[in-house]
Amino acid sequence: MTKYVIKRVIAAILTLWALVTIVFFLVRLMPGQPFTSPKLPPQVAQNLMKYYGFDKPLIVQYLQYMGNLLHGDFGFSMKYTNKTVNYIIGQTFPFSADLGIRALCLAISFGLVLGILAARKRGTKIDFFCVIIAIVGTSIPDFIMGALLQYFFGIKWGLLPVAQYKGFEYTILPATALAFYTLASVSRIMRASMLEVTSQDYIKTARSKGLSELRITAKHQIRNAIMPVMTMLGPTVAAVLTGTFVIEAIFAIPGMGKYYVQSVNDNDYSMILGMTLFYGVFLVTANLIVDILYGFADPRVRIGRK
Amino acid sequence: MAEQEKILEIKNLVFTFKTYGGEVKAVRDVSFDVRQGEVLGIVGESGCGKSVTAQCILRLNPEPPGFFEGGEILYKGQDILKMDNKAIRKIRGREIGFVFQDPMTSLNPTMRVGAQIEEVFLGRTDVTKAEVKERALEIMKLVGISDVEKRYKQYPHELSGGMKQRVMIAIALVSKPSVIICDEPTTSLDVTIEAQILELLLELREKLGTSIIMITHDLGVIAKICDRVVVMYGGKIVEKGTADEIYYETSHPYTRGLMTSIARLDTNRGDKLTPIEGTPPDLFSPPVGCPFAARCDYCMDVCNQYPPEQYMLSDEHMTVCWLQHEMAPDTEFRRTKGEAK
Numbered sequence: 001m002t003k004y005v006i007k008r009v010i011a012a013i014l015t016l017w018a019l020v021t022i023v024f025f026l027v028r029l030m031p032g033q034p035f036t037s038p039k040l041p042p043q044v045a046q047n048l049m050k051y052y053g054f055d056k057p058l059i060v061q062y063l064q065y066m067g068n069l070l071h072g073d074f075g076f077s078m079k080y081t082n083k084t085v086n087y088i089i090g091q092t093f094p095f096s097a098d099l100g101i102r103a104l105c106l107a108i109s110f111g112l113v114l115g116i117l118a119a120r121k122r123g124t125k126i127d128f129f130c131v132i133i134a135i136v137g138t139s140i141p142d143f144i145m146g147a148l149l150q151y152f153f154g155i156k157w158g159l160l161p162v163a164q165y166k167g168f169e170y171t172i173l174p175a176t177a178l179a180f181y182t183l184a185s186v187s188r189i190m191r192a193s194m195l196e197v198t199s200q201d202y203i204k205t206a207r208s209k210g211l212s213e214l215r216i217t218a219k220h221q222i223r224n225a226i227m228p229v230m231t232m233l234g235p236t237v238a239a240v241l242t243g244t245f246v247i248e249a250i251f252a253i254p255g256m257g258k259y260y261v262q263s264v265n266d267n268d269y270s271m272i273l274g275m276t277l278f279y280g281v282f283l284v285t286a287n288l289i290v291d292i293l294y295g296f297a298d299p300r301v302r303i304g305r306k
Numbered sequence: 307m308a309e310q311e312k313i314l315e316i317k318n319l320v321f322t323f324k325t326y327g328g329e330v331k332a333v334r335d336v337s338f339d340v341r342q343g344e345v346l347g348i349v350g351e352s353g354c355g356k357s358v359t360a361q362c363i364l365r366l367n368p369e370p371p372g373f374f375e376g377g378e379i380l381y382k383g384q385d386i387l388k389m390d391n392k393a394i395r396k397i398r399g400r401e402i403g404f405v406f407q408d409p410m411t412s413l414n415p416t417m418r419v420g421a422q423i424e425e426v427f428l429g430r431t432d433v434t435k436a437e438v439k440e441r442a443l444e445i446m447k448l449v450g451i452s453d454v455e456k457r458y459k460q461y462p463h464e465l466s467g468g469m470k471q472r473v474m475i476a477i478a479l480v481s482k483p484s485v486i487i488c489d490e491p492t493t494s495l496d497v498t499i500e501a502q503i504l505e506l507l508l509e510l511r512e513k514l515g516t517s518i519i520m521i522t523h524d525l526g527v528i529a530k531i532c533d534r535v536v537v538m539y540g541g542k543i544v545e546k547g548t549a550d551e552i553y554y555e556t557s558h559p560y561t562r563g564l565m566t567s568i569a570r571l572d573t574n575r576g577d578k579l580t581p582i583e584g585t586p587p588d589l590f591s592p593p594v595g596c597p598f599a600a601r602c603d604y605c606m607d608v609c610n611q612y613p614p615e616q617y618m619l620s621d622e623h624m625t626v627c628w629l630q631h632e633m634a635p636d637t638e639f640r641r642t643k644g645e646a647k
Contacts, residue, residue, distance in 0.1 A: 201411040204366055208406075209426045209477065210398035219425075223416045298416055299461040 008291065012284040019280045020069065020273065024062055027269050034078040034267045052078065052270075065273070074274030079266045085274035088259055093278075095165055096248070096255035100241035102175040107182035107240075112229070114183075115190025119225075120217060122195065130187055137184020146177040146250040163252040174251040178244060182236055186229055193225040200224070226297055234290040238283035313484055313517055314340040314363065314402075319377035321362050324370060328590045332358040332372075334541040340485060343511060345518045347532035347549070349525060349564065353586050355541040356521045357407075360487050363519075364398050382484075399426040403478030403486040408494050409470035413462040419473050420458035426481050445480045446473075448513070450506055468499035475503070479510060487519045492527065504531050525564055529553065534622065537561050540587045540597030547623035557617075557625040557639050560598045596628065604629055604637060 034052070035045040053061055068075055074085035118130035140148075153173055154162030161170050197203065198221065206220045245257035256275065263271035295302040321333040333355045340346050348356045361367045363379055365386065379386040381397060389397075398404075406412040414422060423442040427433055433441070446454040449472045462470055471491060478486045488507065492500035508531055511518055520532060528535055528549065535552045537545040537560065545558040556562050563582040573579075584601040587593055593600065599609040608628050617630040629639045 201406055201408060202414040205404075205406060205412045205474070205477070206414065206425070207366055208364055208398055208404035209428075210395040210400055211425060211428060212395065215428065219417070220414050224414070300415055300463045 005288075005292070008288050012288060015284055016277065016280050020066070020277055021062075023273055023276050024065065025058075027267075027272050028058065030264075030267060032267050034269060036267070048081075052076075069277075074277070075270040077263075077271050078268045079263070079271065085270050088271070089256065089274065089278055092254055092256040092259055093242070095253055096257065097241050099165070099171065099174055099178060099247075099253060099255065100237075102171055103178035103182070103240055104237060106175055107179040107186055108233070110179075111183040111186025112190055112226075114187035115229075116194060116217065116222065118187065118191045119194030119198065119221075120213075127191075130191065134184045134188040134191070137180045138188065140180075142177055142181055142244065143246045143250060145180050146174070146247055149173045149177050150250070165251070165253045174247050174253060177250075178240060178247045182240065185232065185236075189228050189232060190225065193228045194221055197221045197225045223297060227294065230290050230293060230297065234287040235283060237286040238279065242279045242282055311342040312339045313342050313382060315378070315380040316359075316363070317378040317380070319359065319362060319379065320375040321358060321367065321372060321377075322375050323367075323372045330589050331592055332541055332589060333362065334592065335377075336538070336541075336543055337377075338536050338543065338546060340517050340519055342484075343515050343517055344533040345508070345511065345520055345531050347528040347535040348519065348521045348538060349523060349528055349535060350538035351523055351564075351582075351586060353589075354538045355589075356538050357489050359538070360404075360489055360519060360521050363487060364402055364404055365394055366404070399477075399483070400430075400481045401483050401485070403481070403483040405471070405474050405478045405486060405488040405491045407490040409467055409474050410494065412474055413470055415462055417461070418458070419460055419462060419465070422462075423473065423477050423480050426477060441480055442476075445476045448510065449473075449476045449479070450502070451476070467495055468502070471495060471499075471503055472506070475506065475510075479514070479516070482514060483516065485517045485519065487521070489521045490523070491520075493522070493524070500527070507531065525568055537564070540592060541589055542597055543624075543626065544598060545623075545625045545627075547620070547625075551620065551623040555619070555623065557619055557623070557630065558598075558627050559602050559604050559629070559639065562639070563601075596626075604639070606634065 033049075033054075035048045040048075049055060053064060056064075065075070072086070074089070077083050077085055077088060080088065114130045114133060118127045121127050150162040150173060153160045160173050162173065164170055165174075203216060203220055206216045211219075242256055242260075245261045247253070248255040248257040259271065260275045260279075262268075263275060316339065317337050319333055319336045320331070323330040323332055336355070336359055338346070348359065350356045358367060358372075362374070363381075363386065374387055377387070381401065386394065386397065413419070420439070420442055423445065424438050427438045427441070443454050443458060446457060451457050451469060451472050457465070457469070462473070465473065475486075475488075475491070478488075491507075492503050495503065504527060507518055507520075510516060518531075520527065522528060532549045534548050535546065536543055537552065537558065539560050545552065545556075545561050547555075552561060553565075556565065560582070563580075566580040567582055569579060582601055587597050587600065593610070595608070595610040595612055596602070596605075596614050599605045602609065606628060608631075612628075614626050614628045615631070616624055616626050618624050619630075625639075627639065628634055629637050634640075
């Protein structure tokens with residue numbers, strides 16, 4: 001097990017290295033350059049370029065950047081010239097993560113419950129209701145969902161605040177909007193997976209032992225049905241935790257998403273790189289955790305114990 | 307054979323599946339009984355309704371789409387078809403055990419073997435946890451699993467096919483049921499393991515006095531272990547009797563067909579097997595007459611028009627075939643003077 005984890009961690013580091021390297025060279029292929037505002041006097045722009053080391057050969061820049069990375073230094077932003085990328089992530093990530101964790105809890109718990117209920121009550125009104133939620137959730141984009149929630153809960157009924165992030169009641173609408181898509185996919189996948197398990201022979205065996213339907217679902221179906229949901233959750237967790245531009249923009253939440261999208265428009269190389277790497281770390285870690293959790297859910301993929 | 311107590315009686319059972327394409331009449335008026343301590347074989351080719359019949363006994367067929375159109379299943383005098391879910395659950399596992407066809411897929415891959423055996427005792431207050439474990443280990447030993455303490459903690463994927471089937475049998479037997487139903491328990495195993503499993507079943511019957519219903523399409527299995535045999539075709543019983551009667555006094559062309567289509571050790575090289583030509587009837591719209599008529603070499607006009615009557619050839623031996631009628635031509639199947647039951 002330890003050997004497996006070590007192997008996976010090394011692979012993860014290599015993945016991240018490849019990610020940084022590719023992105024490092026790709027951003028430089030983008031049209032435009034960081035300091036191209038017409039308001040900027042040419043001399044100042046040139047000084048800035050020199051300050052950030054753009055006058056040196058590309059390979060030197062790359063080695064320098066990698067050297068800094070080893071100390072965990074993402075460098076200075078090229079847009080917000082007096083702030084480091086680390087500082088901006090430090091300021092914005094807590095908001096994204098907070099919102100993301102709430103959304104994830106909501107999505108996973110309700111998604112699983114709905115999926116399980118729908119499968120157990122297949123063909124009934126409950127099933128129909130869950131399927132409708134799944135269809136609506138996966139087909140309505142989150143910006144429309146966000147706007148709808150704001151309109152009804154915030155403006156029409158005046159129940160909840162529509163923007164900013166200053167306390168529990170502020171989190172409800174954005175978390176719901178963010179959770180909805182994931183919730184719908186989780187419930188859809190769980191339902192399908194549960195139904196597949198229901199027709200397995202071992203469920204009949206369980207029934208032939210005289211077990212109650214509740215016990216059969218709890219002990220025999222769920223654990224066997226949950227694998228596809230776990231597979232899907234790896235990347236989702238990373239995406240939801242590191243902020244989504246749209247939801248954060250609609251609800252005026254000072255999260256990471258806005259900076260990430262903006263950095264591309266600004267040709268803010270160090271910001272693009274820093275945030276991509278940060279996101280990459282999350283994605284790789286989430287997938288690693290899912291792989292390890294697989295072993296807990298299904299003994300067949302457990303790797304040599306002891 | 308001495309008069310034995312009837313432990314299970316199936317009377318005029320009719321079970322149908324409702325599908326989008328229409329109703330599939332899977333079991334059509336089937337009656338037989340199971341006696342204390344005997345091995346009853348149910349034989350027939352795929353799709354003849356033998357598995358559905360067996361699963362009816364524990365009501366394991368999905369309902370819906372399946373439903374009972376009629377009949378009674380009396381277990382120790384009580385009709386299983388009239389019981390509510392709670393009462394049936396008490397019969398399942400505890401009174402009647404079930405061994406399924408495919409041990410590879412019939413065990414839960416995410417549960418330890420020991421836990422799957424012990425589950426049968428779930429919700430019972432008359433045994434303690436320690437006793438349950440003891441019983442589980444004891445039954446595992448009894449069905450020939452070696453190194454039980456280790457196996458107890460293993461998962462199904464760590465066991466071989468034969469071991470898995472032994473675990474299935476252990477699950478079916480752990481609560482010392484009066485009947486165990488084995489639905490083709492050896493079909494997916496190789497021949498040496500098959501022999502061991504059959505041997506084991508007979509041994510367990512001796513030790514525990516359990517009645518066994520053995521469902522199979524393999525007449526070899528029947529010959530090895532069964533006391534009495536029910537031959538099914540197209541959802542109906544075509545012949546039933548003691549194993550000797552079925553083998554030596556075959557009175558139905560279908561039973562004969564099953565026998566001539568298996569390979570034997572004394573068959574000469576180059577001799578061809580005689581298969582039964584054609585396919586089983588479409589149970590969406592079963593034939594009005596004898597279900598086997600379309601494939602029968604001895605088919606007469608009456609066979610296509612009227613369902614054959616039941617002829618009792620001895621106390622046990624019954625056949626459902628017009629060839630037994632007094633006006634039928636003499637054939638090798640003739641065992642009576644032709645009075646219907």
